[in-house]
Amino acid sequence: MFNSTVARLTYRALLGRRRALILFALPALLIVLSALVRALTGADDQTAVNVLGGFALAxxxxxxxxxxxxxxxxxxxxxxxxxxxxxxxxxxxxxTITKLIVAIGVTVTFSAIPTLIAGFLLNGNSQQIAVAYAVAAAVASVAYSAIFLLLGTVTRHAVVAGLVYALVWESLFGNLVPGARTLSVQQWALALAQKIGADGTITSDVGLPTALVLLAGVTAAATWFAVTKLRSLTLAGEE
Structure with a gap:
């Protein structure tokens, strides 16, 4: 279920000049922001939660x-x-699965690792906040990769649709609207972060068992639909 040639071509496409610039810019911004916040406010658990939750994960x-x-x-x-x-x-x-594995690897690398570094900069991993958010970022990366890979197979405007989902649903409604929060990958990942972090430091609107089921279900469903969609593509001469 994994092909090294497909993986190599996919890595090359993802780490091309324009995409690589954005991939490096966002984590760099998080780390710089975290260093500045630490220099201005000192180590503070709530500040770390606000930065890692509000910018990194959301x-x-x-x-x-x-x-x-x-x-x-x-x-x-x-x-x-x-x-x-x-x-x-x-x-x-x-x-499909090879491309998904590559997408997950890239997303986790450019999300979870910078989140961990930012957490240590903000408060030195007090209350396990850095580790909690890094794990949440890694878990969310898996679901997001599957969802957005599916979008890439069903629409020519996948980037636009993905940005709308990421910025409007996850960042805006996922933070502000109570009902929408329960249907947010961000909140599902936060449930795991809540389990890892000290009591009361990190909170989620979704219980951990429900969050794990939803994360696994959405990832599996998105992958299945992406495979199905790719199978429906036919070459000239195919019946």
Whole structure:
């Protein structure tokens, strides 16, 4: 279910000049912001929660997920070059899952690691806040990668749709509207962070068992639909 050639091509596409610039810029902004906040306010647990929750998990992680998830397959479908890949003797499921694994790897690398570093800068991992948010970022990265990979297979405007989802639903409604929070990947990941962090430091609107089921369910469903959509693409001459 994994093909090294497909993985290598996908990594090369994702780490091209324009995408790499954004992928590096967002984590760099988080780390610089965290260093400035620490210098101005000192170590403070609530400040760390506000920065890591409000910027890292609510904004940076889904945006990186958009770049990696849609970029893993969307451009190939848009420009038609995917036909060369589909013409190879590879299962469509192998292509999809390989691209998903690459997208997850890129998203986790550019999300969870910078979040951990930022957490240590903000409060030295007091109350396990840095570790909690880093784990939440990694878990959220898996779900986001699957969701945005699916978007890349179903619409030519995957990046726009992904940005709307990331910025409007996850960042805005996911933070402000109580009902919407229960249907937010951010809140599901926060449930795990709440379990890892000290009591009362991090809170989520979703219980941990429910959050884990929803994370696994959404990831599996998005992957299945992406595989199904890729299988529906036909080459010239195929019946």
């Amino acid at each position: 904004t940076m992680v889904p945006l990186i997920g958009v770049i990696a998830g849609t970029g893993a397959i969307g451009p190939e479908i848009d420009d038609g070059s995917v036909v060369y890949l589909l013409a190879k003797p590879l299962k469509r499921s192998t292509i």
